[in-house]
Amino acid sequence: MTRYVVKRLLLAVPTLLGITIVTFAVVRLAPGDPAAMQLDGTPGGDSARLHEQLRAYWRLDQPLHRQYAGWLARLVTFDFGHSFVDHRPVWDKIAEKLPWTVGLAVASLGATLALAIPIGVIMAVRAGGWFDRITGVGLYAAFSVPNYVAAGALIAAVAVIPIDWLPISGAISDDYDGLSVGGRIADVVRHALLIGICYSYPALAYQARFVRNNMLETLRQDYVRTARANGLSRCRVIFRHAFRNTWVPLITLLGLTIPSVVSGSVILEVMFNWPGIGRLFYASIAQRDYPTVMALSVVSAVLVLLSTLAADIACARADPRIHDAQ
Amino acid sequence: MMPPDRPMLDVVDLHTRFRTGDGVVRAVDGVSFSIHRGQTLALVGESGCGKSATALSIMRLIDPPGEIADGQIRLHSVDDNPPVDLRTLSERRLREIRGRRVGMVFQDPMTALNPVLPVGGQIAESIRAHRPVDRRRAWHDTIELLDDVGIAAPDRRARQYPHEWSGGMIQRALIAMAVAGRPDLLIADEPTTALDVTTQAQILELLQRLQREFGMAILFITHDLGIVADMADDVCVMYAGRIVERADVRTLFTQPAHPYTQALLAALAGFDRSPTRAEPIPGGVPHPLHLPDGCRFHPRCVLSRRLAADGRRETAVVPRDRESVIVLRNCIRPVDGRDIGGPSLRPVAAGHDVACWEANDGAAIGIARP
Known part of the structure; x- marks a missing residue:
């Protein structure tokens, strides 16, 4: 197992390099000049000398491959550089946004799973029954409404009929610092409610259907019949035998979902003014803040690689046949 | 105990x-x-x-x-x-x-x-x-x-x-x-x-x-x-969903009465080291949604075919439920139009039941047993 993990991590290095090269190229090939953008509106900003100085300061006057090499050399020492926009260290900017995105995503994932698993299991056990049919139609409908459409509708509704305790923008109230610990938690939860619902419901719809379909498959298996023939309780047959065998596909699905924990939902964070990574990404691209964009790509690429590796390890733990194959 | x-x-x-x-x-x-x-x-x-x-x-x-x-x-x-x-x-x-x-x-x-x-x-x-x-x-x-x-x-x-x-x-x-x-x-x-x-x-x-x-x-x-x-x-x-013969193991192997049992035994190659060659049963198990009328085995049955060829099987008198007597045509259905389904199990000897209108016992039918 250790050998397998080491091998996977070593294989991840060229993958990461490839991702950074592509991102670097795409970002630089996009039209727009960060130096001109920064100088726009500043006194004397139309001076060609100032413009050249700024480009030289950011090393934008060097050939692309040297810029990339320099960036890579700093990356190895975990130096992501400074933002073009406010000149703060890029890592600080990411670190202050990350908890908001990760917190929202983890809470959403927990809530989704807590609902999707029982719903999917009950649907499968009573397949064809009224619960299965009604919920199935409901989930399908939910899945087909994009979450930004639902977000727009919710924001519009709350704007028309304001609800005091239900804010539609930001993550904390203005008086947040003066609140007690409980009050702070309640404040964040209130702010997170609408964006959380919009963030979660497509995943809930997808996961519940996923659990249902996998359960239908495992409930048909011979070992479930054996368990029943041996007089095991219904609960044991359903969870220990049928559901236990859906873990591998479920873990694989979650492994593919986790990267969005970091990138967040750009569109929802912008719509709800949520101070997370998604909004930072959006703003950085708009302002041609190359160091921030590159850092965010690296962070999310690393997380994608780590989460797929974690999912593979978890699958091996969940199914001894996969473990032995590795 | x-x-x-x-x-x-x-x-x-x-x-x-x-x-x-x-x-x-x-x-x-x-x-x-x-x-x-x-x-x-x-x-x-x-x-x-x-x-x-x-x-x-x-x-x-x-x-x-x-x-x-x-x-x-x-x-x-x-x-x-x-x-x-x-x-x-x-x-x-x-x-x-x-x-x-x-x-x-x-x-x-x-x-x-x-x-x-x-x-x-x-x-x-x-x-x-x-x-x-x-x-x-x-x-x-x-x-x-x-x-x-x-x-x-x-x-x-x-x-x-x-x-x-x-x-x-x-x-x-x-x-x-x-x-x-x-x-x-x-x-x-x-x-x-x-x-x-x-x-x-x-x-x-x-x-x-x-x-x-x-x-x-x-x-x-x-x-x-x-x-x-x-x-x-x-x-x-x-x-085809029914029991066609029921007996102790010895009787079944020595005196199989149902043509299907006999065919199964004949299909058992080299059983009891006899020189007889294995005889596959012609045809296949009927489709469960399209079962033959009358005796479900008759389309594959050697006995039914032979009796029909002999001209002996156009009609036959069969006791049913002790009293009623029904006239049959070639293992399929009664002449009087009432469908009685297939043959039901009836004893041919003590502890030996067979569901065939024609079988008497293994010897009477005279199919070569392996």
Whole structure:
């Protein structure tokens, strides 16, 4: 197992390099000049000398491959550089946004799973029954409404009929610092409610259907019949035998979902003014803040690689046949 | 202890059907038999004749769209309590029967155990489902059971997963699991079909030894008449959802009365070392949605064809229900238009029943037996 993990991590290095090269190229090939953008509106900003100085300061006057090499050399020492926009260290900017995105995503994932698993299991056990049919139609409908459409509708509704305790923008109230610990938690939860619902419901719809379909498959298996023939309780047959065998596909699905924990939902964070990574990404691209964009790509690429590796390890733990194959 | 002449299980007029998009499949269509304590009853027939559906019906493991439409499945108790009808029992009480009073072993060992749990853990789980013992005790009993069914190094083996075991070993484990509750009846649904010949013999030996030790009755389902000769006390031959012949094993092999049984025996190549060549049965099992009228076997039946060729079979007089007399045409349907279905079982000798309008006994039909 250790050998397998080491091998996977070593294989991840060229993958990461490839991702950074592509991102670097795409970002630089996009039209727009960060130096001109920064100088726009500043006194004397139309001076060609100032413009050249700024480009030289950011090393934008060097050939692309040297810029990339320099960036890579700093990356190895975990130096992501400074933002073009406010000149703060890029890592600080990411670190202050990350908890908001990760917190929202983890809470959403927990809530989704807590609902999707029982719903999917009950649907499968009573397949064809009224619960299965009604919920199935409901989930399908939910899945087909994009979450930004639902977000727009919710924001519009709350704007028309304001609800005091239900804010539609930001993550904390203005008086947040003066609140007690409980009050702070309640404040964040209130702010997170609408964006959380919009963030979660497509995943809930997808996961519940996923659990249902996998359960239908495992409930048909011979070992479930054996368990029943041996007089095991219904609960044991359903969870220990049928559901236990859906873990591998479920873990694989979650492994593919986790990267969005970091990138967040750009569109929802912008719509709800949520101070997370998604909004930072959006703003950085708009302002041609190359160091921030590159850092965010690296962070999310690393997380994608780590989460797929974690999912593979978890699958091996969940199914001894996969473990032995590795 | 119960006297051996009293039955352990009575299946009476069992009907199991499956609703499909194209119609209702009557997988089990009026099957009756009894199994006595300590005895083995073999249920024989080609694939798709309803053997497994019968076994699953007894365990009440028929799932929708299948259902047990009619009949009784009376399980007698070892003491003098009245029998219970498994067909009408609640799911809760059924769980106390499954694995405890009736155990079951399935056909394909490679898929019969949960692939993600250790073998020993699954046996221990079954033990704990029926006895109030702690984990350690159940594990200890598991090791003992595995040792008893001939698993070498059971301590180490029990911690392994099913994919690390061979088919023969898993079948032993499944048998251990099925007899863990010391059942009165063991249902073995083609337990050796998926195994190679040497392993097959070992598994059969194991079943016979466990039967001697525990005195349990066995319902043995197979398509292999060779195994029947080794294992069974009594035999029921099934065809297209019905029992067509019922006799003790000796009678069945020496005086088979139903043309289907005779054909099965003729298909058994080299049986009792006779020089006769194996004769395959012409045609195939009828489609369950399109069963032939009258006797379901007649399109493949040598006797029916020969009698028709002789011109002797245009009409025949057959006693039914003691008094009514019905005139038949060529094993198909009565001349008077009333459809009486196929032939029902009638005795041709003591303890020997056959469902054929024409058969007298094996000798009278005069089909060369191997």
